[in-house]
Amino acid sequence: MKKKITLKQIARELDVSISTVSKALRNSVEISEDTRLKVQAFAKFYNYRPNNIALSLKNRKTKTIGIIIPEIVHHFFSKVISGIEAVANKRGYNVIVGLSNESFAKEVINMEMLANGSIDGFILSIAKETLQQQDYHHFTETINQGMPIVMFDRVVKEINCDKVIVDDVLGAKKAVSKLLDNGCKNVAIITTKDYVSVGKLRTQGYLEALEENKINPKASLILKVDDELLSEDHLDALEKEIDNLFKNNKKLDGIFAVNELYAITAMKVARKLSLKIPEDLQIIGFTDGVLSKHAVPSLTTVSQHGQKIGEKAAELLINNLEREDEEDVCETVIIETELIERDSTK
Amino acid sequence: MKKKITLKQIARELDVSISTVSKALRNSVEISEDTRLKVQAFAKFYNYRPNNIALSLKNRKTKTIGIIIPEIVHHFFSKVISGIEAVANKRGYNVIVGLSNESFAKEVINMEMLANGSIDGFILSIAKETLQQQDYHHFTETINQGMPIVMFDRVVKEINCDKVIVDDVLGAKKAVSKLLDNGCKNVAIITTKDYVSVGKLRTQGYLEALEENKINPKASLILKVDDELLSEDHLDALEKEIDNLFKNNKKLDGIFAVNELYAITAMKVARKLSLKIPEDLQIIGFTDGVLSKHAVPSLTTVSQHGQKIGEKAAELLINNLEREDEEDVCETVIIETELIERDSTK
DNA sequence: TGTCAACACGAAAACGTTTTCGTAAACTGT
DNA sequence: ACAGTTTACGAAAACGTTTTCGTGTTGACA
Numbered sequence: 001m002k003k004k005i006t007l008k009q010i011a012r013e014l015d016v017s018i019s020t021v022s023k024a025l026r027n028s029v030e031i032s033e034d035t036r037l038k039v040q041a042f043a044k045f046y047n048y049r050p051n052n053i054a055l056s057l058k059n060r061k062t063k064t065i066g067i068i069i070p071e072i073v074h075h076f077f078s079k080v081i082s083g084i085e086a087v088a089n090k091r092g093y094n095v096i097v098g099l100s101n102e103s104f105a106k107e108v109i110n111m112e113m114l115a116n117g118s119i120d121g122f123i124l125s126i127a128k129e130t131l132q133q134q135d136y137h138h139f140t141e142t143i144n145q146g147m148p149i150v151m152f153d154r155v156v157k158e159i160n161c162d163k164v165i166v167d168d169v170l171g172a173k174k175a176v177s178k179l180l181d182n183g184c185k186n187v188a189i190i191t192t193k194d195y196v197s198v199g200k201l202r203t204q205g206y207l208e209a210l211e212e213n214k215i216n217p218k219a220s221l222i223l224k225v226d227d228e229l230l231s232e233d234h235l236d237a238l239e240k241e242i243d244n245l246f247k248n249n250k251k252l253d254g255i256f257a258v259n260e261l262y263a264i265t266a267m268k269v270a271r272k273l274s275l276k277i278p279e280d281l282q283i284i285g286f287t288d289g290v291l292s293k294h295a296v297p298s299l300t301t302v303s304q305h306g307q308k309i310g311e312k313a314a315e316l317l318i319n320n321l322e323r324e325d326e327e328d329v330c331e332t333v334i335i336e337t338e339l340i341e342r343d344s345t346k
Numbered sequence: 347m348k349k350k351i352t353l354k355q356i357a358r359e360l361d362v363s364i365s366t367v368s369k370a371l372r373n374s375v376e377i378s379e380d381t382r383l384k385v386q387a388f389a390k391f392y393n394y395r396p397n398n399i400a401l402s403l404k405n406r407k408t409k410t411i412g413i414i415i416p417e418i419v420h421h422f423f424s425k426v427i428s429g430i431e432a433v434a435n436k437r438g439y440n441v442i443v444g445l446s447n448e449s450f451a452k453e454v455i456n457m458e459m460l461a462n463g464s465i466d467g468f469i470l471s472i473a474k475e476t477l478q479q480q481d482y483h484h485f486t487e488t489i490n491q492g493m494p495i496v497m498f499d500r501v502v503k504e505i506n507c508d509k510v511i512v513d514d515v516l517g518a519k520k521a522v523s524k525l526l527d528n529g530c531k532n533v534a535i536i537t538t539k540d541y542v543s544v545g546k547l548r549t550q551g552y553l554e555a556l557e558e559n560k561i562n563p564k565a566s567l568i569l570k571v572d573d574e575l576l577s578e579d580h581l582d583a584l585e586k587e588i589d590n591l592f593k594n595n596k597k598l599d600g601i602f603a604v605n606e607l608y609a610i611t612a613m614k615v616a617r618k619l620s621l622k623i624p625e626d627l628q629i630i631g632f633t634d635g636v637l638s639k640h641a642v643p644s645l646t647t648v649s650q651h652g653q654k655i656g657e658k659a660a661e662l663l664i665n666n667l668e669r670e671d672e673e674d675v676c677e678t679v680i681i682e683t684e685l686i687e688r689d690s691t692k
Numbered sequence: 693t694g695t696c697a698a699c700a701c702g703a704a705a706a707c708g709t710t711t712t713c714g715t716a717a718a719c720t721g722t
Numbered sequence: 723a724c725a726g727t728t729t730a731c732g733a734a735a736a737c738g739t740t741t742t743c744g745t746g747t748t749g750a751c752a
Binding site (some may be wrong): 352353365368369396 | 707708710711
């Protein structure tokens with residue numbers, strides 16, 4: 001077991017100073033060709049690599065990006081990470097991941113843990129609990145300390161930082177318009193409670209589409225599901241709520257769901273009620289998950305391009321980190337959604 | 347913007363030495379209550395936190411775990427990460443993620459990048475390309491440098507390190523036995539080429555189950571899919587191969603697929619052939635993905651407990667890192683699979 | 693031979709900690 | 723009053739780099 005070798009050890013072996021070794025390895029002109037080659041050969045033989053930690057300490061840069069997301073077992077978030085990682089890696093950065101599990105406390109702890117020198121900047125999506133409590137002090141403090149943040153998907157206007165979002169309103173509007181164009185007369189939305197920013201925005205898009213088509217929204221067609229029900233454990237409760245939606249709206253012929261699980265569950269309930277998709281009922285979901293593609297019938301969906309979101313977020317952050325001048329203009333990039341038509345619509 | 351404060355700055359402000367500040371903050375008895383309280387108050391006010399990088403350099407420990415996996419947009423792998431993160435976090439460790447994208451070169455680069463001081467140890471699952479080339483020098487070198495590795499799922503016996511695997515053979519055998527018990531007479535397997543270790547093992551389980559039931563394996567019932575076809579882009583090619591499987595085996599009444607996608611695709615093909623599931627054809631998959639649960643009919647599957655695998659891997663690694671005595675006995679932990687019966691079997 | 697530049701290298705500081713050791717000053721006991 | 727002990731603190735090393743600056747040696751040139 002040969003441990004990693006250091007400059008000091010090379011210096012001692014070759015009977016020169018540490019500075020000489022360092023300079024030789026960096027091809028400094030100060031060093032004679034003789035010693036330079038000697039040092040380089042020795043270093044190569046012992047497979048010398050500079051210690052990242054020492055470099056980080058010296059340069060006050062870690063070349064590492066911190067990601068804080070609510071959960072990782074989720075197609076969208078893993079796509080985003082994948083995008084971040086790709087760009088980060090290409091530009092010489094590593095990626096360190098913290099999970100908030102939608103908890104405010106864990107989000108704060110994770111950020112504090114990483115903010116003490118471990119990383120150069122954050123890319124994050126806010127936990128639901130944080131959104132509920134509307135306590136954003138940990139974000140402002142981090143930014144005040146000079147550590148840049150890029151938020152994606154679940155963002156909040158109170159914080160002044162780079163953001164990458166999708167055009168939730170427009171995406172939802174396009175989806176609902178599609179349903180209306182396809183002849184749906186009674187389009188319902190299955191959404192979340194309003195504190196989830198994206199749920200709220202998508203609901204807004206739904207309303208705008210109705211308005212544009214001169215249709216009055218009906219309260220009974222708007223199902224705001226309590227958030228607990230998103231967890232896989234409460235599927236039957238979710239099914240029951242959706243079942244009620246059908247019961248209360250006999251003429252329901254179109255559903256726009258703000259996420260994949262709601263959409264798939266709606267399909268399941270419809271099937272139990274012997275409704276034919278897309279003949280009797282058309283459904284559109286939101287997200288670019290794996291379920292939509294493989295469901296039967298496959299689900300028409302508003303794709304968010306998670307990978308692209310991640311890539312863009314990483315670019316923004318790294319550009320910010322490597323910018324010379326200190327002026328930071330906070331940019332908000334909108335990644336366009338795309339309606340992917342499959343078999344759940346006509 | 348107030349930057350992070352350091353010991354040195356506190357020392358200067360309070361007109362004491364750095365050592366005094368450090369000791370005061372760590373409640374050393376060497377320091378009088380007077381100065382101790384003064385320093386602590388000051389530190390608290392300025393929200394002092396020790397710099398992680400400096401600590402890492404001093405302690406030669408980063409309290410960070412490196413994860414290298416083939417891809418992250420995958421239910422199983424994200425479950426594993428989730429498990430690792432949970433345990434790591436609880437024990438005061440962070441998690442840094444590198445993706446190999448199944449490429450040997452990227453796996454090597456990622457490991458080299460992290461091995462130079464950034465992390466204390468690795469948890470990884472081997473890239474397919476690495477498995478093909480059977481070049482494991484980067485693993486042995488890392489271990490020789492005194493950096494522990496824990497492998498999971500895709501492991502290789504040539505490397506001597508802790509491993510966490512599932513009982514692939516037994517899990518497959520249980521699944522196939524289930525099909526046979528349920529009355530299937532012609533059970534096919536859809537698997538990968540043999541260099542993917544888990545594919546090979548699961549095929550072995552299939553064969554053992556047949557043997558135990560005194561059934562001779564038929565070559566035409568064993569479909570070894572070329573690996574390229576796992577990518578989402580080649581779904582139709584995959585469908586065609588499976589379609590051929592049906593064509594060549596008219597009496598096919600059971601399918602065991604070594605992953606979720608193969609199983610779902612088989613269901614899709616079966617549907618097109620107007621086969622009823624589970625009446626005409628029973629299907630069992632392998633993995634604990636989200637597709638199985640929400641497919642229609644829902645898919646009976648061999649669950650691998652990805653979360654548990656991650657937790658166990660993290661425990662093994664951290665225990666190893668924090669062990670006093672240097673003797674490392676390489677442990678291989680087997681996480682039992684579980685057959686989750688759903689609607690694709692009788 | 694004396695002066696100066698070029699050359700080749702080393703010493704030391706800096707990044708932010710922790711910890712060992714040394715030492716004044718104050719206190720103890722007789 | 724004096725030796726010995728405790729108290730309270732500071733200096734410095736160490737972790738592994740990079741970089742600035744200083745310096746001894748060499749060679750050239752007048």
